Amino acid sequence: QKEVEQDPGPLSVPEGAIVSLNCTYSNSAFQYFMWYRQYSRKGPELLMYTYSSGNKEDGRFTAQVDKSSKYISLFIRDSQPSDSATYLCAMSASGGSYIPTFGRGTSLIVHP
Amino acid sequence: GAVVSQHPSWVICKSGTSVKIECRSLDFQATTMFWYRQFPKQSLMLMATSNEGSKATYEQGVEKDKFLINHASLTLSTLTVTSAHPEDSSFYICSARESVRMNTGELFFGEGSRLTVL
Numbered sequence: 001q002k003e004v005e006q007d008p009g010p011l012s013v014p015e016g017a018i019v020s021l022n023c024t025y026s027n028s029a030f031q032y033f034m035w036y037r038q039y040s041r042k043g044p045e046l047l048m049y050t051y052s053s054g055n056k057e058d059g060r061f062t063a064q065v066d067k068s069s070k071y072i073s074l075f076i077r078d079s080q081p082s083d084s085a086t087y088l089c090a091m092s093a094s095g096g097s098y099i100p101t102f103g104r105g106t107s108l109i110v111h112p
Numbered sequence: 113g114a115v116v117s118q119h120p121s122w123v124i125c126k127s128g129t130s131v132k133i134e135c136r137s138l139d140f141q142a143t144t145m146f147w148y149r150q151f152p153k154q155s156l157m158l159m160a161t162s163n164e165g166s167k168a169t170y171e172q173g174v175e176k177d178k179f180l181i182n183h184a185s186l187t188l189s190t191l192t193v194t195s196a197h198p199e200d201s202s203f204y205i206c207s208a209r210e211s212v213r214m215n216t217g218e219l220f221f222g223e224g225s226r227l228t229v230l
Contacts, residue, residue, distance in 0.1 A: 008153065034218065043118065043205045043221035044156070088155065090219075098209075099146070100219060104155035 003027050006089055006103030015112050019076040023089035023103045026070065030091040033065050034100065035074045038086045047087075048074065079110045114140045116208050118222025125196055126230055133191045133225045135206030142208035145189040146219065147181060150203045162189045196229045203227075 006023045036044035048063040056063045062075040090100040115138040148156040160170045168181035180192040207219040
């Protein structure tokens with residue numbers, strides 16, 4: 001079992017839909033959780049950063065962390081074609097080098 | 113957010129030549145930089161961790177003599193692919209961590225460099 005599991009998709013939704021992207025993980029030491037957005041042929045861009053459990057909202061994006069279930073989610077409201085990209089979850093543990101472990105990314109397509 | 117600049121964004125070279133890729137943190141100091149490799153539709157594969165003023169730490173399976181990493185200052189790290197071969201063709205991405213955010217895991221990425229070896 002990989003440390004971080006993420007469905008590669010693609011996930012195709014109509015414009016305006018609510019998108020739910022998810023990752024599960026096995027390492028209970030993870031405490032820092034991040035979501036990155038990567039457009040084709042570009043480097044990843046940090047979208048959301050969360051420490052420990054709970055929710056965090058930023059505009060149309062909401063990140064949720066459920067440490068008891070080892071499950072994290074990213075919700076996108078009112079999705080737009082410009083949201084079409086690959087979304088990578090990443091997480092790291094406290095102590096040590098804090099090097100994040102990445103999921104393989106979910107490809108999202110928002111069609112007009 | 114913090115800005116990381118990576119150059120060149122695209123390079124084509126002949127087999128056997130060496131290619132250098134630069135990664136700069138533009139508006140912050142980065143004690144640690146990371147180099148990743150990404151294959152099509154795959155996640156990021158960490159190649160090495162680069163600490164300013166010391167030798168890079170390579171991940172298992174990554175040839176340190178082929179992928180030379182230098183982190184000469186708090187804002188610059190370079191990756192040199194030596195004697196490149198077609199199998200080295202890939203998308204290379206650097207990332208940097210702000211010195212003040214050492215304990216959070218947040219990384220800021222460059223735009224990536226696409227290497228094609230003929």
